[in-house]
Amino acid sequence: MSAELPTVVCVDGDDETRNATVEALETAGFEVRPCETVATVGTAMDDSVGCVVTTATLPDGDGFDVVELVRDRYPDCACVFFTGELPADLPRGGRDQVVEYVPRSVPGAHDRLVEVVTAAATGATQAAYPLPEDERERLAALAEYDVDELSALDTFERLTSLITSHFDIDVAFVGLVDAHEERFVACEGANWRTLSREDTVCTHTILTDDVMVVENVQEDPRFAAVDRLDELDIRSYAGARITDDDGNALGAVCCIHGEPRSYTRAERDDLRRFADEVEEQLALRRRLGTGGA
Amino acid sequence: MRHGTRYEFPDLPLNSVDAGTNLLLTGPTLEGARELLLRLLLGDDGVLIVTADTSARKVLAAFEDVGGRIDRERVRVVSCTQEHDDDLGEFVSSVGSPGDLTGIGIEYSGQYEQVYARGYDTVRTGIYTLTPLLVYSEDVRPVFRFVNTVTSRIRTADGLGVCAIDPSAHDEQVVTSIAQPFDARVDVREVEGTIELRVTGLPEQPDEWTAVPALE
Numbered sequence: 001m002s003a004e005l006p007t008v009v010c011v012d013g014d015d016e017t018r019n020a021t022v023e024a025l026e027t028a029g030f031e032v033r034p035c036e037t038v039a040t041v042g043t044a045m046d047d048s049v050g051c052v053v054t055t056a057t058l059p060d061g062d063g064f065d066v067v068e069l070v071r072d073r074y075p076d077c078a079c080v081f082f083t084g085e086l087p088a089d090l091p092r093g094g095r096d097q098v099v100e101y102v103p104r105s106v107p108g109a110h111d112r113l114v115e116v117v118t119a120a121a122t123g124a125t126q127a128a129y130p131l132p133e134d135e136r137e138r139l140a141a142l143a144e145y146d147v148d149e150l151s152a153l154d155t156f157e158r159l160t161s162l163i164t165s166h167f168d169i170d171v172a173f174v175g176l177v178d179a180h181e182e183r184f185v186a187c188e189g190a191n192w193r194t195l196s197r198e199d200t201v202c203t204h205t206i207l208t209d210d211v212m213v214v215e216n217v218q219e220d221p222r223f224a225a226v227d228r229l230d231e232l233d234i235r236s237y238a239g240a241r242i243t244d245d246d247g248n249a250l251g252a253v254c255c256i257h258g259e260p261r262s263y264t265r266a267e268r269d270d271l272r273r274f275a276d277e278v279e280e281q282l283a284l285r286r287r288l289g290t291g292g293a
Numbered sequence: 294m295r296h297g298t299r300y301e302f303p304d305l306p307l308n309s310v311d312a313g314t315n316l317l318l319t320g321p322t323l324e325g326a327r328e329l330l331l332r333l334l335l336g337d338d339g340v341l342i343v344t345a346d347t348s349a350r351k352v353l354a355a356f357e358d359v360g361g362r363i364d365r366e367r368v369r370v371v372s373c374t375q376e377h378d379d380d381l382g383e384f385v386s387s388v389g390s391p392g393d394l395t396g397i398g399i400e401y402s403g404q405y406e407q408v409y410a411r412g413y414d415t416v417r418t419g420i421y422t423l424t425p426l427l428v429y430s431e432d433v434r435p436v437f438r439f440v441n442t443v444t445s446r447i448r449t450a451d452g453l454g455v456c457a458i459d460p461s462a463h464d465e466q467v468v469t470s471i472a473q474p475f476d477a478r479v480d481v482r483e484v485e486g487t488i489e490l491r492v493t494g495l496p497e498q499p500d501e502w503t504a505v506p507a508l509e
Contacts, residue, residue, distance in 0.1 A: 064395075087386065087403040093395035096435040098442050101402035106410040119449035125441045128434035130473035198434055204470060221464050225432035 006050025006121050011035040011066050013059045017104070021053065021082060024110035025117065038065045045073060051120045053113065056083040056090050064093040071097075075198050076127045076180050078120035082113050098126065128198040132207055132249060139179055141248035144286065147176055147183050155281055156186030159253075163274055164188045167267065169257040170233070174242075174278055175202050176251035189256075192232070199228040205239040206249035211268040213238045216260040236261035238268070240275035245283060253278050298415055300453040305332055306503045310476075310495065312415065312451035315444045317472050320481035322346070322422060322459045325488040329481050329505060330419050331359045333455045339413030340368045341404055343397060345425040348376035349385040352421070359508060367413050369404040373397055373425070383407075392429035394439040401443065405450075418447055422457040423471065433467060444474040455479075 008030045012018035022032045033044040038061040041052070052070050054063040067079045080100040081090070087101065100120065102113045125131060132138055150156070156174045163172035171189035175182045182200045184192045197203050201223060205212040214237040217223045218230070236259065239252040253275040255263075263271070299309040310316075316333070320326040334340050334356070344352040349372040353363055361368070365384045372378050373388040373396075386400035401418075408416055423440070430436050440456070447454035456475070460468045472478055477494030488505040492498035 081399065087396075087399045090399060093399075095392060095394050095430070096432070096438065097395045098398045098435060098438045099395070100442065100446070101399045101406075103403055103406055106406045108410075112406060112409070115450075116446075119445065123445075123449070125445055126438055127441050128438040130437060130470040131441070132473075204466075207470070207473065221467050222433055222470060225434070 004122070005030050005118075007031045007033060007046075007048045008117060008121075009033045009035060009041060009044045009049050009052045009070075011038070011041055011052065011054040011058065011063075013037065013055070013057070017055070017084075021110065021113065024114055025053070028114040028118065030117070030121075037061075038069065041066055041069055042073075045070060045077075049074070049077060051078040051080060051117050053080045053082050053117060056081060056085045062091040063099075064091055064097055067093065067097045067099060074180070075196050076125070078117075078126045080113070080116055080120065082109075096128070100126070129203045130207060134248070138206075138248045138250075141244050141246065142176060142178055142250050144244075145176070145250070145282065147178075147185060150176075150185045150282075150285070151183075153185075153281075156278065157188070159274060159277060160186045160188035163253070163255060163271075166270065167238075167255050167263075169255045169261070171256035172254065173256070174251065174253050175200075177202055177206055177249070182251065190232070195228065199226050201229070201234075201237045202239055202252040202254065205252045205254075206241055209241065211238060211240045211263075211271055212252075213263050213268065215262050219260075233258045235259055238263045238271055240268075240271045242275050242279050242282065244279075244286070250282065298451060300338070300415070300417065301336065302333060303335065304506060305329075306490070306499055306505060307333075307492070308497050310453065312453070313448040314477070314495075315447055315454035315456070315475045316477055316479050317475040318455055318457040318479045318481060319460045319468070320457070321461060322424065323483055325483040326457055326459075326481050327355060327421055328359055328508075329479075329488055329490065330421050330455050330457050331356050331361065332505075332508075333453075334417045334419045335360055336417065338367070338453070339405075339408035339411075339416035341371070341401065341408065341416060341418045342369075343371045343373065343401060343418070343420040345373045345391040345420070345422060347421075348372060348374055349378040349381060349387075350376075366411050367408055369408055371397060371400045371404060390429065391425035394426065394430070394435050397426075398439055398442055402446065405446065409450075415451065415453075416447075417453045418443070418455065420454075420456040422459060424457075424459045424462050427458075427463055427467065427471075433470075436471070440471060441474055 084104040160172040173187040239254040298312040301309040349370040388396040
């Protein structure tokens, strides 16, 4: 398989059509894992899978069952319907099950499928959140750091502890936003390790160069329907973006409180200074070579 | 095709843009914004229109009014309104609700493939407007997924995308986030009956309010 291409899971209960689809994708350079049923998709999925191609009707369910199963564990995974059924004849999907669709009836359907899957694998996205323009460069910059090593550092733990007492808030954290989730390298006041990116506020914070404040999460239309934030008792949020020397956004230093809360200009400036401290520490790790992967 | 292709906008005060460009058209839901969106779709390319606030029949009539040629080989419509356009045949897909983002996405892809299969490898997409899609959605995340999916298809297929939104109908932060996958923002307003536009995000385009010549 090509080093640049992710693995594709191909789901089709019909041996003949599945084999033809697998062959087309393999010829294009993809490693393909064939599945005959919805039930077998779970075991075929892992972090290497970048796209799932499914037919609409399967022996034990339909293509949207596949989408639900896949996105429950891998919310950002691209899903493509490749089927002989017309759109009007497809099963009804949930409103959050937006997928790509290539009808098997068009001329050169396998070529079109390969084009759509290749696009999905090389920069197209079905993510349920906004992405920075320079996402690829940003992720490459983030990959320069060893997140596990950073998580073991006392420096950030001391800093987040100081932030909670300074602002009199419930939780403070340093979070790095990777391709699919936010990873908390330090977290005071809660035991959070990771959060799916579509459930994070920081995914929006890395898009802005100012301190981002959400005084009441439940009143902000971007976050009011995110159940995970409610489950974690995140009612108010303030976050300052952290960047590397080249301006790539790596994550954010954040204040969380279980009640709605505003932040004065002075408090926002203080949070910015805490974030500056984290940036300096990260730059130092890079220079010393101890934060490098 | 397609490398090196640019999309041109005759009779509009805009320079051509690269294939794969997505434009967010922001302005109040007035006839002026719809007219400008439809004029951005004029050309010999394939045309896909997703209409969320008026029937396919009315949108097609408006497209003809701005000089569009209704050629069923290359012009297709996805209607997400309650209006019945079934008699227009496969030329129009009906989804039934702006809230059915999954259905809209599949119908859009299906129509795109039909136009593409007829030899149109440059396709202009117009979505008028994103506002009902957002209004019908309690959770903004599926709308992000929809917008990312559609703009990604347009970008990777060397198409042109023009999506309209009424910024006054939404929280400013939502509009800013929705704008993220677009290459540029085209603001539109009407001043004493004249449509004006300005562009942010693309070089060599008017960044001050510029009058759009009226249709002859």
